[in-house]
Amino acid sequence: SQERKRKKAGPAKLTFEEIGGQDNAKQELREALDFMVRHEEIQKFGIRPLKGILLTGPPGTGKTLMAKAAAHYTKSVFVAASGSEFVEMYVGVGAGRIRELFKEARTRAAQEKKENAIIFIDEIDVIGGKREGGQQREYDQTLNQLLTEMDGIYNSDAPRILVIAATNRKEMLDSALLRPGRFDRHIQVELPDKKGRKHILELHAKNKPLNADVSLERLAEETYGFSGAQLESVMNEGAIYAMRENLQIIDQRHLSMGVDKVMLGEKTDRESTE
Numbered sequence: 001s002q003e004r005k006r007k008k009a010g011p012a013k014l015t016f017e018e019i020g021g022q023d024n025a026k027q028e029l030r031e032a033l034d035f036m037v038r039h040e041e042i043q044k045f046g047i048r049p050l051k052g053i054l055l056t057g058p059p060g061t062g063k064t065l066m067a068k069a070a071a072h073y074t075k076s077v078f079v080a081a082s083g084s085e086f087v088e089m090y091v092g093v094g095a096g097r098i099r100e101l102f103k104e105a106r107t108r109a110a111q112e113k114k115e116n117a118i119i120f121i122d123e124i125d126v127i128g129g130k131r132e133g134g135q136q137r138e139y140d141q142t143l144n145q146l147l148t149e150m151d152g153i154y155n156s157d158a159p160r161i162l163v164i165a166a167t168n169r170k171e172m173l174d175s176a177l178l179r180p181g182r183f184d185r186h187i188q189v190e191l192p193d194k195k196g197r198k199h200i201l202e203l204h205a206k207n208k209p210l211n212a213d214v215s216l217e218r219l220a221e222e223t224y225g226f227s228g229a230q231l232e233s234v235m236n237e238g239a240i241y242a243m244r245e246n247l248q249i250i251d252q253r254h255l256s257m258g259v260d261k262v263m264l265g266e267k268t269d270r271e272s273t274e
């Protein structure tokens, strides 16, 4: 989990150009982020500042990448956490961690002399799931703390904070999270279509020696239903097959084997958890 946290936190240098497909989602996100960039006009028009954006969609479609690109686009410091990090045995620990997260955003913005901060919370459904009876009471404080922090965002001055949350189970979210002034902007990140898949494959082929026979167009056709994360795996596995054969270059055949490997891997994953 430390490993995962580091990966998620990583440098926020990523740009929208490095995200394949997702044209609509990227466009919608940029439009929403312009509220943060054009804050002076927003104030002049008396428009309510944007505090929360919810990214929804299947796993591995690039929601984390989007949040990082958003940080780059708005020149924000990027602070990330996952909902599962707030799940604790003891009441109050999760709420404390939420407080720390916002504090870290403020401290880092001051240190790095940035006016904006983006806090990314992956798997928001873990802390923001619907309340059922008296269950999950220990999480309530965590959720309440998040709502309190968001409600207070513009009570303090610098930096401007935007919270981006991601979930692949939007229907599970507590309605308190979705109210105006909270996560009231929703952006759907879909599985890529063929054009999007080709774009993603191209991005992940950039650092790889491909034979002239390789058609990423054909590969995009063969990978219907694949997520960006799976497409990245296809390229990676293909490269491993080529290397195992002591070749200097990756052929279409290796990439097709990569497709099979990823498909089979998914299947065995599912079987083992069932």
Ligand code: ATP
Pocket (backbone or CB within 6 Å): 018, 019, 020, 021, 022, 058, 059, 060, 061, 062, 063, 064, 065, 066, 122, 166, 168, 200, 203, 227, 228, 229, 230, 232
């Ligand atoms: P999860 O819901 O599982 O957290 P996610 O939607 O946040 O997934 P990411 O973590 O952003 O997905 O993507 C995982 C990896 O898959 C990325 O680091 C990248 O290598 C690859 N990837 C996913 N989507 C794209 C994309 N649209 N373009 C390029 N690479 C992608």
